[in-house]
Amino acid sequence: MMFFQKVSKLLLALVVLLLGVCCIYQIFGDSVFSPVDFCRNRFGAARQRIHSDFITQRRRYPKALIIGFPKCGTSALLSFLNIHPDVVSPSPEIFFFSDHYSKGLEWYRRQMPPSSPDQITVEKTAGYILKTSTLRRIYAFDPEIKLIIMLRNPVTRLLSLHAHITEKLPEPERMSFEDWLYKDHAFQQRVEYYSDYATPIEKAYNIFPKSQFLFLKEEDLEADPISVISEAQAFLGVRSVNMDDVFIFDQKKGFFCLNKTHPSLPALRNKVDHSNGCLKENKGRKHSNISDNLLRKIVKTSKPCVERLVRVTSKKFNWDYY
Numbered sequence: 407m408m409f410f411q412k413v414s415k416l417l418l419a420l421v422v423l424l425l426g427v428c429c430i431y432q433i434f435g436d437s438v439f440s441p442v443d444f445c446r447n448r449f450g451a452a453r454q455r456i457h458s459d460f461i462t463q464r465r466r467y468p469k470a471l472i473i474g475f476p477k478c479g480t481s482a483l484l485s486f487l488n489i490h491p492d493v494v495s496p497s498p499e500i501f502f503f504s505d506h507y508s509k510g511l512e513w514y515r516r517q518m519p520p521s522s523p524d525q526i527t528v529e530k531t532a533g534y535i536l537k538t539s540t541l542r543r544i545y546a547f548d549p550e551i552k553l554i555i556m557l558r559n560p561v562t563r564l565l566s567l568h569a570h571i572t573e574k575l576p577e578p579e580r581m582s583f584e585d586w587l588y589k590d591h592a593f594q595q596r597v598e599y600y601s602d603y604a605t606p607i608e609k610a611y612n613i614f615p616k617s618q619f620l621f622l623k624e625e626d627l628e629a630d631p632i633s634v635i636s637e638a639q640a641f642l643g644v645r646s647v648n649m650d651d652v653f654i655f656d657q658k659k660g661f662f663c664l665n666k667t668h669p670s671l672p673a674l675r676n677k678v679d680h681s682n683g684c685l686k687e688n689k690g691r692k693h694s695n696i697s698d699n700l701l702r703k704i705v706k707t708s709k710p711c712v713e714r715l716v717r718v719t720s721k722k723f724n725w726d727y728y
């Protein structure tokens with residue numbers, strides 16, 4: 407009798423100790439293991455999985471960043487990369503190196519989802535490329551980090567920006583694409599600013615070795631997501647996985663979406679709309695029509711920017727109109 411009492415006390419103490427350790431892990435945000443899950447999954451394979459999660463799952467710093475450019479398909483790229491079992495990412499943008507740097511690296515790490523050692527964490531904040539100070543912070547954080555940059559035809563980027571800005575305005579304040587471009591008599595500055603990919607890239611090249619960059623085109627991602635994602639996966643160094651049947655072109659949305667029946671869909675949580683597997687409504691909006699005259703003016707103004715981009719990156723972009 408005494409023996410059984412001692413054994414049960416010992417067991418109780420062990421359980422309390424285990425729960426205590428779990429709680430500490432939870433509090434410090436370093437593990438996905440929870441005592442509730444533990445109780446729910448006491449037996450068999452589930453216990454095995456939880457045990458290994460407990461040992462290996464940690465919030466890890468990103469080894470790759472998608473740093474630009476805003477409105478160039480960065481969200482689609484990240485969502486589609488996430489279907490790979492070895493890629494994890496936080497959602498939405500973290501803005502750590504640009505806006506929250508003072509919160510410290512530990513804060514940054516806690517924004518990351520838990521991952522195992524064979525997974526790679528990828529963070530995307532599309533505006534990181536825009537400021538040299540932000541890029542320097544990234545270099546100080548990890549000089550070997552992989553950097554992905556998405557680029558887009560300046561004309562469609564401007565249309566996308568216009569759709570994004572007007573969507574947020576109350577109806578009476580909404581402007582046509584043309585009025586927005588000419589607002590404050592700043593047509594030239596506006597078009598040049600949003601077409602000038604070369605200046606931020608040049609600055610980034612002064613900080614990081616060129617080999618750490620991957621440039622992808624929004625147009626390619628839109629037309630052939632499998633090829634673009636394969637290229638990004640190779641750059642990230644993750645094993646290649648079969649992506650047949652992963653994407654389905656959604657006629658209503660006018661974009662490729664994830665196949666609703668794909669097993670990765672539940673894991674993408676809030677990254678895609680689970681009713682159709684597409685990116686949320688604020689990605690892939692309808693753009694304004696544009697007159698030939700306005701198109702010519704935009705192209706004329708932005709052409710030198712595109713030519714500079716080609717010189718700086720030594721790449722061809724083959725964008726329509728240029």
Ligand SMILES: Nc1ncnc2c1ncn2[C@@H]1O[C@H](COP(=O)(O)OS(=O)(=O)O)[C@@H](OP(=O)(O)O)[C@H]1O
Nearest residue numbers: 476477478479480481482532566661685689690691
């Ligand atoms: N598959 C798919 N689904 C939805 N949207 C897609 C897709 N592929 C590319 N795109 C284009 O991505 C544009 C948004 O770019 P970003 O995600 O970089 O925008 S943001 O800077 O993060 O706000 C978004 O711009 P808008 O069309 O203006 O919404 C899309 O044109």
